[in-house]
Amino acid sequence: MEIIERIKTNKSIDNQTEIQKICLHKLQLSPLPNPKSELWRLSNQSKFSNFLDYSVSEKNPKFDTPYPNTSQNTVRLIIGENCQIKLIEENYSIQQLSEDELVKYIKKQISCFDQNENWGDLLNLSLSSSKNILGLKINGSKIPPIEIFSHASSNSLNAKTLVIFLEKNCDIDLLQINLGKDNSSLSQSTFFCLEANSSVNHGVVSYGENKSNLLNSLNVIQQRDSEYNLGSLHFKFNYARFEIRIKQSEGNAKTNIKGMQITKKDEQISTYTRIDFNGPNGFLDQINKSLADDESHAIFEGSIIVPKIAQKTDASQLSRNLLLSNLAKIDTKPQLEIIADDVKCKHGATISQLNEEELFYMRTRGITLPEASKLQLSSYFQEIISFIPVSKDKWDLLDKLLNEN
Amino acid sequence: MQSQMKESDPILEVENLSASTDNLPILKGVSLSVYPGEIHAIMGRNGCGKSTLSKIIAGHPSYNITNGDIKFLGENINSLEPEERAQSGIFLGFQYPIEIPGVSNLEFLRVSTNARRKFLNKEELDTFDFEELVKEKLELVKMDHAFLSRSVNQGFSGGEKKRNEILQMALLEPKIAILDETDSGLDIDALRIVASGIKKISNAQTGIILITHYQRLLDEIEPNYVHVMSDGQIIKTGGSDLALELEKKGYEWTDKFIKKT
Numbered sequence: 240m241e242i243i244e245r246i247k248t249n250k251s252i253d254n255q256t257e258i259q260k261i262c263l264h265k266l267q268l269s270p271l272p273n274p275k276s277e278l279w280r281l282s283n284q285s286k287f288s289n290f291l292d293y294s295v296s297e298k299n300p301k302f303d304t305p306y307p308n309t310s311q312n313t314v315r316l317i318i319g320e321n322c323q324i325k326l327i328e329e330n331y332s333i334q335q336l337s338e339d340e341l342v343k344y345i346k347k348q349i350s351c352f353d354q355n356e357n358w359g360d361l362l363n364l365s366l367s368s369s370k371n372i373l374g375l376k377i378n379g380s381k382i383p384p385i386e387i388f389s390h391a392s393s394n395s396l397n398a399k400t401l402v403i404f405l406e407k408n409c410d411i412d413l414l415q416i417n418l419g420k421d422n423s424s425l426s427q428s429t430f431f432c433l434e435a436n437s438s439v440n441h442g443v444v445s446y447g448e449n450k451s452n453l454l455n456s457l458n459v460i461q462q463r464d465s466e467y468n469l470g471s472l473h474f475k476f477n478y479a480r481f482e483i484r485i486k487q488s489e490g491n492a493k494t495n496i497k498g499m500q501i502t503k504k505d506e507q508i509s510t511y512t513r514i515d516f517n518g519p520n521g522f523l524d525q526i527n528k529s530l531a532d533d534e535s536h537a538i539f540e541g542s543i544i545v546p547k548i549a550q551k552t553d554a555s556q557l558s559r560n561l562l563l564s565n566l567a568k569i570d571t572k573p574q575l576e577i578i579a580d581d582v583k584c585k586h587g588a589t590i591s592q593l594n595e596e597e598l599f600y601m602r603t604r605g606i607t608l609p610e611a612s613k614l615q616l617s618s619y620f621q622e623i624i625s626f627i628p629v630s631k632d633k634w635d636l637l638d639k640l641l642n643e644n
Numbered sequence: 645m646q647s648q649m650k651e652s653d654p655i656l657e658v659e660n661l662s663a664s665t666d667n668l669p670i671l672k673g674v675s676l677s678v679y680p681g682e683i684h685a686i687m688g689r690n691g692c693g694k695s696t697l698s699k700i701i702a703g704h705p706s707y708n709i710t711n712g713d714i715k716f717l718g719e720n721i722n723s724l725e726p727e728e729r730a731q732s733g734i735f736l737g738f739q740y741p742i743e744i745p746g747v748s749n750l751e752f753l754r755v756s757t758n759a760r761r762k763f764l765n766k767e768e769l770d771t772f773d774f775e776e777l778v779k780e781k782l783e784l785v786k787m788d789h790a791f792l793s794r795s796v797n798q799g800f801s802g803g804e805k806k807r808n809e810i811l812q813m814a815l816l817e818p819k820i821a822i823l824d825e826t827d828s829g830l831d832i833d834a835l836r837i838v839a840s841g842i843k844k845i846s847n848a849q850t851g852i853i854l855i856t857h858y859q860r861l862l863d864e865i866e867p868n869y870v871h872v873m874s875d876g877q878i879i880k881t882g883g884s885d886l887a888l889e890l891e892k893k894g895y896e897w898t899d900k901f902i903k904k905t
Contacts, residue, residue: 441782580663595705600742601752602726603702604812611727614755618746618795 242396243270244293246365258345264366265354272358279355279569281538283507286478287640290424290452296395297368304388305418317388318399319371331379341374341402348430348458354391355363359456359482363428366398373399384629385411391425391451391513398426405431410466411440417443419451419476428456433465433492443471444636445479453479461485461492463518469494470626472499472636473508478573479569483512490518490549496525498625501640502535502567509538512556516549523554528623530616531567532559536564537569545577545584552579558588561619613641651782653718654679654732655851656701657819662876670696672876673712678820678851685854685862685887688873689895694855695739697873698822700734703729717819719878725743733819735812737826737854741805744796749808752796753778757815765845773791781814785841803830803838805880827861839864859891872898 246266255263260386272279300537302317314333316324321454326333336344338463345364352361374386389399417427433439445453453476461467473479483495501506515521537560545552573586601611618638624636654677663671669761671693678684686694700707701714703726713720722727730736744752750771757777758768769777782789785807795817806826813821823842827835842865846852854861862870862884870886872895879901880886890898 278806290848348691407648512707597742597744599726600738600744601756603730603738604752604756604816605730605763606752606755607727614747614752615744618744621746 242295246270255318256369257342258349258364258484259367261346261349262361263275265349265461266365269354272355274519277540278353278484278511281509282480283328283478283536286452286507288349289450290454290478291396293394293396293422295366296397297371299545302388302390302392313384314384315386315388315589316373317390318373318401319389319397320422321473324375329378331377333382333385334376335406336374336376336402339371340376341372341629344374344402344404344430344432357456359480360427360428360458360615361455363400363426363456365425366396367400367428371397371399372402374402374404376404376406377411378409380409382409382411385413386629387413387415388418388425389416389425392470394422396424396426399428401427402433403428403429405433405437405439407434407598408436409423410440412440412442412628414442414444414556414627414634417445417453417455419453419588423446423447424452424454426454429458430495431467433459435459435462436464437462437547437582438466438468440468440528441470442483442627442630443469444627444630445471445473445476445636446482446639447476447479451475451479451610452477453481453539455480456482457484459483461487461494463489463491466493466628467495468628469496469498469627470623471498471558472501472623472627473499473510474640475503475506477509479506479508481508481510483510485513486515486517487521488517490516490552491520493522495526495626496523496527497623497626498526499528499530499620500537500539501530503532505534507536507538509540511539512541513544513551514542514554515544515548516552516554518548519550519552521549523551523552523553523556525556526553526622527556527558527560528619529560529564529569530619532563534564534566536568536570539572540570541573543575543577543584543586545575545579545582547578552582552584554582556586559640560590562590562592564577607627617641648862652679653899654715655717656853657713658697658701659713659715661700661714663696663707664710664712665696665707665739670707670876671700674873674878675712676871676878678853680851682756682869683846683865683867684850685856685867685884686873686878687856687869687870687890690861692873693876694873695824696876698824698853698855700735701725701729701822702734727759730816731759733760733814733817735818735821737806737809737813737821737823739825740792741797741800741809743798743800745798747796748867749794749796750775750778750792753812753815755862756812760816778811778815779813784814784844785810786837787811803831803834806834806838807829807841809817810838810845814845815840816833817845818850820853821846821852822855824855825856825857827856827858836862836864859887862887872897872901874902877902
C-alpha cells in the first residue's frame with residue numbers, strides 16, 4: 240500500500256491545496272480505517288488492500304463514454320475532462336461553483352468528519368486535485384437532465400469529487416455514472432445540498448470491468464420541504480463500497496431510496512447507509528436489494544437515526560436479498576436508533592432463493608430453466624431500474640444485467 | 645418427439661406408476677391410457693394423489709418416479725424436463741395458478757407460445773403478430789385485453805386466474821391437457837365460460853384429463869371415463885354415470901374397491 244506510506248510521510252501530493260492539506264493531516268494521525276469497527280469489520284482486507292495498490296493518477300486519458308449522447312436535451316459532463324460549464328438560459332442556470340464557495344463548503348463538511356466513518360471522503364479529498372473536483376450550482380425550472388461521468392483508468396487510482404448545490408424551488412433529474420476499467424480503483428465522493436423546496440431524482444450507476452475497485456461515497460443534506468429520490472445500481476466490481484449519508488437537517492423532508500448491488504465470482508460489494516433525521520415530520524422509504532451468486536459476498540448495513548427532535552418521523556427500511564449459490568454470502572443489518580417517542584418506523588430483511596414454484600410454473604409452459612430464471616430476475620431488477628432517472632431510454636441496464644453480467 | 649402415431653395409439657400411457665417425495669410414497673402403481681378425442685375425469689378425496697399424478701406427468705422436480713413409466717406419443721418421458729414435456733404438447737392447468745410479480749402476462753404468454761411453436765417448427769411470433777393471435781383467443785374465455793398488461797396472475801380473482809390458464813391452453817394447443825381442479829373457486833357463470841373454452845379447444849386429436857371433486861364440471865363437459873383414486877391408486881374406472889353415482893353415494897362407497905397391499 241504505497242499510497243498509505245506516502246500519506247504517512249506526507250509525500251503523496253505536490254502543490255497541495257488547502258483542502259488536501261486538511262484531509263492529509265487528518266489521515267496522517269490514523270491513515271487506515273479501523274478493521275474492527277462496525278463499518279469496516281466485514282470488508283475483505285485483501286480486496287481493500289488491492290484498492291490501495293495502484294498509484295494515484297491525476298491524468299485523465301481519453302475516455303470513450305458509453306452510449307453516445309443522442310439527446311441534445313441532456314447535459315453531459317465528465318469529471319476531469321470538461322469541467323467548464325456555464326449554462327444560463329431563460330428558465331434555469333447550471334454554473335460552476337467558484338473556488339471560494341467550493342473550499343468553504345468542503346471545509347465545513349470536513350470539520351465534522353469522523354476519521355473512521357468518513358475515511359473514504361478523507362482519502363478522496365486528499366487525492367483529488369482541483370481539476371478532478373466538479374462543483375455545480377443549479378437553479379431555475381425546466382432544467383434539462385444531467386449525466387455526470389467519473390472513471391478510473393487501468394492500473395491507477397483516480398479520485399473524483401462532485402459537489403452540487405440545488406437552489407430553492409428547483410428540481411432536476413441527475414444520473415451519475417461511475418466506470419471502472421480493468422485493474423483500476425476509483426474513489427468517488429459526492430456532496431449534494433438540496434435547498435428548501437427543491438427536488439432531485441438522482442441515479443447512481445456504477446459498473447466495472449475485471450478487477451476494478453470502487454469507493455463511492457454520497458453525502459446529502461436536505462433542507463425543509465425538499466425531496467431526494469435515489470436509485471442506485473452497483474455491479475461488476477472486484478471490490479466496491481457505497482456509503483450513503485443523508486441528513487434531513489430541519490426535518491419536514493422526504494427521502495426515497497431504491498438501491499441494488501449484484502455480486503458474482505468472488506466479488507464483494509457493500510452498501511452502508513446512515514439517515515439522520517434532525518427535525519420533525521421526516522419521511523424515508525428505503526429498499527435495498529442484493530443478489531449474490533458464485534462465491535461472492537454482498538453486504539448491506541443501514542441505520543436510521545431518530546433523535547428526540549425528530550417527532551412524527553415516518554421511516555421504513557427494507558433489505559431484500561437473493562442468494563443464488565451455496566457458496567455465496569449475504570450479510571444484512573437494517574437498524575433503527577430511535578429516541579423520539581411519536582414516530583412510525585419499521586425495518587426488515589429477507590433472504591431467499593429463486594422461487595421454485597414460479598420456476599416450475601413457467602417451465603410447464605415450455606420456458607426453459609435459464610429463461611425462466613431470467614424472467615424472474617428481470618422482475619427483481621425492474622423495481623430498482625425503473626427508479627433510476629435519465630437511463631430509461633438509452634441505458635439498457637436490464638439487458639446489461641441479464642445478458643452481460 | 646414427433647412420432648408417427650396411428651389414430652388408435654394412445655396419446656398418454658401411464659403404466660404402473662409409483663412415485664415418492666422425501667421418501668414418502670405418494671403414487672402406488674397408477675395405470676391410465678388416454679386416446680385421441682377422449683376426456684377422462686379423475687375424482688377422489690383430498691390427498692389421494694390426484695394433483696401429484698398431474699404434477700408428475702408434467703415433470704415436477706420434487707417427485708421421484710420409483711417404478712413404472714409415463715409414455716407420451718409412444719415415447720418414455722420419465723427423464724424429460726418439464727419444459728421439454730410442455731413444448732412437446734403436455735399442458736398442466738394449475739389448481740392454484742402461480743402469481744409472478746413483475747413479469748408481464750403478455751410477454752409470458754408470448755415466450756410460452758413461441759417455445760411451443762419452435763418445437764412444432766412453426767415460425768415464432770413477434771409482439772405484433774402475437775397480439776393478433778392472443779386477441780382472438782381472449783374471446784374464447786371472455787377475458788379483457790387489459791389482463792395482458794398486468795403481471796402474470798397478480799391481482800387476478802380466482803376465476804380470472806382459471807380463465808388465464810385456459811387462455812394459455814388455447815395458445816399452446818397441447819396434445820393432452822391435464823386440468824387440475826379448474827372448476828374450484830368458480831361461480832356458475834365463470835364455470836360455463838371455462839367449460840365452453842375447454843370444449844372449443846379440444847378436438848378429435850387431443851386428450852383431456854379433468855381432475856375434479858364435483859359433478860357440476862362434468863355436467864358441462866361429459867367425460868368418456870371416470871376414474872376414482874384413493875391412497876395413490878386408481879381403484880375404480882367407469883363411464884360418466886360413475887360420477888353421478890359418486891355424487892349420490894360419496895367416496896365411502898368406493899372404499900370397498902381399495903386393493904389390499
